[in-house]
Amino acid sequence: MYRSLFPRDVLAEMDRLQRDLQQALDPSPTIRGFARHGYPALNVGGTPKTIEIYAFAPGLDPATLEVNLERGLLTIAGERKSPLPDKSDKSDKATVHINERFEGRFRRVVTLPDDADPDQVSAKLHDGVLHITIQRRISAQPRRIQIQ
Structure with a gap:
């Protein structure tokens, strides 16, 4: 058989x-x-004082990332290179059987609410997670009004 x-x-x-x-x-x-066009995966949320964006991009070099904020649009762009042997290199005898990891240029754009303060933005990359914090404008934050 x-x-x-x-x-x-x-x-x-x-x-x-x-x-x-x-x-x-x-x-x-x-x-x-x-x-389609879903790299890096994003989590977007917020608090009354901030807008929090998490981009999950393991294995990326911070030098290859670019974060821009212009006219209410936050753009995360960069390039992810493959650690696998180059296909054009014939001298190496390595064979790739499965390659499910994304490689190449990427770009994600997030539309921000009107109360986002473009002057109060911070971005940190730690353990493959890019954390972007955008402060909300003070005038838009909730506050308690005293009754007289």
Whole structure:
């Protein structure tokens, strides 16, 4: 009886193909971010005093990242290089069987609310997480009004 070195379940393969096709055609968010143009994955939230943005970009050099804020748009851009051997290099005998890691240039744009203060922005990269904090304008922050 013939036995494959790589046994496959036909139903599991069909399920994988269906998921791949849905991900390619459906721009809705998934656990990995958006199906297209979803790198780096973002979490955006805030407090009454700040807007907090987390970009998950493990393995990136801070020198390759660029964060800009202009006219209410926050842009995170950069480039992620592959640690794998270059395909054009024929002298190396290494073979890549699976490469699921994103490589290349990326750009994410976030529209900020009107109360974001462009003069009060900080960005820190730690353990592959870029944390951007934008202060809200003092005039827009909630405050208690004394009743006389």
